[in-house]
Amino acid sequence: MSNLAQPLTQPRPYLMNAWYVAALSTEVDAQALFHRTLLDTPVLIYRKKGSGEPVAMLDRCPHRFLPLHMGDRDGDKVTCKYHGLQFDCDGACTHNPHGNQHIPAASTVPSFTLRERNGLIWIWMGDEAADESKLHDFGPLTEGPETGVGYTNIYVKCNYKLILDNVMDLSHIDHVHGEIITTRGKLSPLVPQVRAVGDAFAARWEWSQTPAMMIFAGFLPDPKAEARHFFDITYLMPGNIQLSVGATQDAGAPLDLEGTTGQYDLHTVTPETLTTTHYFFVTRRNHNVDDADFNKMKIEAMRNAFVDEDVPLAEAIQERMGVSADDFFAMKPVLMSNDVAAVRMRRTLETAIAQEQARTAASEKAAA
């Protein structure tokens, strides 16, 4: 768990001035003092009465350092269990029951900006002001009925970049996963097409297979016939991969989510520490969208595929790499054509982290 004896502003190994998913919206109910460690930092999250707006602050009283989540809610305020200091949603101390009830100037809990979007609670933990323009919009996730979308999350004992590596290189599918999403060996021979998308980038695979991917075949005109497929993934810093996948037997249809039977997914990771990760996954499909039982079965099946097939690999790799899992290139990996997107992801993110750290160092020097 995190130790914040250090000042919160010391150089951190993560991209700090960015939005990460702190929780699924459904994880934080109206009453609870939810808590989770994010970027080595214990965070308290709860929802305001009435509006339900989520708020976040350091999960640690500035007096005797008890986790605030062990305390009680008093309306929109939270009271520390140890000596009864009370804090409002912004982390300001609003009551000290001791002596003359003077509230010390420094008795403020660092708070964090949250935004709730697309069924996810996003957090900004950097020292710079929260930048709304950096908050990505995965609007398609919330366009459509609730029976057409599934949310899940998984705690994984590996560096977050190993999860991103996994999704950035979809050529692993035929080797790792079972019958339901096999491409019948069609994916491995492909070299993904990488293209810039604004200041982000995307990778794309297109192929035909017979029959179609099993998750789509039953929704196509001829489940046993050949179908054209595509994968399209966009990497958005720091931890997001938007993945679209679909299949069609209509020769004239475009290979996108308009033209195919497919789904729009978000894989997003938030480091707990350098060696443990909160992995969130959301999937919205464009077919059979009103079938609640199917919906439930589908998200469970996808979660099981991750837990049973991807996670054991990621955790075994973590064990082999140790702290170097965050510094992949230092281990001099053998790279191949299928690594192009994953390598670009690491380079992009690591460049951004280095730039941020240089910026922080410069501003600290200027301040000194």
Add this chain to the structure above:
Amino acid sequence: MSNLAQPLTQPRPYLMNAWYVAALSTEVDAQALFHRTLLDTPVLIYRKKGSGEPVAMLDRCPHRFLPLHMGDRDGDKVTCKYHGLQFDCDGACTHNPHGNQHIPAASTVPSFTLRERNGLIWIWMGDEAADESKLHDFGPLTEGPETGVGYTNIYVKCNYKLILDNVMDLSHIDHVHGEIITTRGKLSPLVPQVRAVGDAFAARWEWSQTPAMMIFAGFLPDPKAEARHFFDITYLMPGNIQLSVGATQDAGAPLDLEGTTGQYDLHTVTPETLTTTHYFFVTRRNHNVDDADFNKMKIEAMRNAFVDEDVPLAEAIQERMGVSADDFFAMKPVLMSNDVAAVRMRRTLETAIAQEQARTAASEKAAA
């Protein structure tokens, strides 16, 4: 567990030339080779035949480093399980079964001075000669029938100072504990009165509440009426807090254990390591002293209150503070009027440790 590869005389983070509780008297029976790690040092304790006097030495054979408690007693001597070296109560090697049975000059186990007092076995682990004048006397614990006193101990996964902090600031009671010792909010508004007591210091709270503390109310003339109360705690280095508490409905009675229905307690802590602690507690009451069932119930209830209510907080704070739990001020805590006694405790102890370390460094320099 401890690793004594280092010389025993290296600078240690504890006040070394002082008395700590090694065990409750009842923990060390007539036969056993009792062992416990104290101040990062594994210690063997057993009682001499006949006199029952307890003796202590390093729990590690100087030959092949096996814990001596794995061996056997032979009268007042202990025989190492591995190769049969035998040591007397002072740690001197008295038999080597090998070869010509020559006993090497260096084959001595470091021993520690013990004193048994007030139902507790006290240990001196410093390099300076054991100073009897520093052994505190908590005589009232052993004045009265056995049915009026209770002993217990708890292993806590936190730095020992966090336990001392807890007891030095009794304003936590209404926030942490339940109905049986609530002060009905009367304690928090008070600023404890701190006074010197010899070279130690004490803190005191006085208040009235209605009804009286539940632990005393039933023994007062009118259980539902108002009563005057006091807490008085004395901090005695390194790890002792003597706490007296009582209630009275006699307007003329002094607020002390003569004038009230109350109890005389000792909270005392011994570090196992910097992050784990042996917490010992003794309580002697001045009422209903011949009731064995009540006595048993009372010590169990007090132990449960510590285990269920204080310990989870202390261990959660330890997790948040990490190694800084020993160096509280480095974390720049917000301090309030209720911290006065706890802060003075830390300052007093840390000053004494720094002075001791300077003294040790000077004498080593002089010796070199």
Add this chain to the structure above:
Amino acid sequence: MSNLAQPLTQPRPYLMNAWYVAALSTEVDAQALFHRTLLDTPVLIYRKKGSGEPVAMLDRCPHRFLPLHMGDRDGDKVTCKYHGLQFDCDGACTHNPHGNQHIPAASTVPSFTLRERNGLIWIWMGDEAADESKLHDFGPLTEGPETGVGYTNIYVKCNYKLILDNVMDLSHIDHVHGEIITTRGKLSPLVPQVRAVGDAFAARWEWSQTPAMMIFAGFLPDPKAEARHFFDITYLMPGNIQLSVGATQDAGAPLDLEGTTGQYDLHTVTPETLTTTHYFFVTRRNHNVDDADFNKMKIEAMRNAFVDEDVPLAEAIQERMGVSADDFFAMKPVLMSNDVAAVRMRRTLETAIAQEQARTAASEKAAA
């Protein structure tokens, strides 16, 4: 577990250019991708089809660092589970299913030389060429019926030298072990006779006891009468101790395995890490050699004696010594006449390690 982020050639705390036991022959069946961490290095072992010859390589794909044992066998090749890279028995990459299927020059898994001898699979993990002349021959283990030999292994949480210390100083027997191998106190008074054996050395004890060691008494003419005994151990770097023991009531018989009822044993250790050890044991007896039930009982009894009596001591010592278990003399142990062979073992091994490290450093300097 091991972290090989470091180059494999960095200075290691072990004697690297030497043969260690990687596994019992029976542990690696015809099909399995067996794996074990040896000298901090994860190793994959499997047997070739047809010949059954065992092969070994680093258990880590050079691409994304997945343990190769999680993959699949394809004849004599192994395919990585993550992205399907295929490697032959020498660790050469033979297939890349991605893109144009180009095999990167660097995509080789470091392999290790194995030799199977005496029912054991031996591994050479050093950077120098495997030196067959250093592979010891414990031929007597495999001379005789299968019902006269037993193999076992134990995972012990201690430094490997602590196991060697244990066997090098047999004076521990009467103190640690029970009735079946007691020498009735006859061993401790002896000083072992140490002699050079080629560039290795041996130690020897001779004594008489009444009755004979229980493991032999029933096979002697008069089970209750006195018998002459011997122990003879030869230390062979890095981790081998060949131990012979026997008893005879024939006054003219030589004290060796020709002249006595006895057994020829091999104790051999391979470090997993500096604090964990794979301990292998083989015993061949020269009596009752066709009794399969007795054979099974005997190896189980010996294994139980190690697990119940030696291992708890070794692990407790490890806890007391910490990392210094590898550097025993730094703890300034008290040494006695019974330590002569164990001390010589440590000095011999540590000198060889220091020489090897100097040789490595010199060759690296020359290369630079």
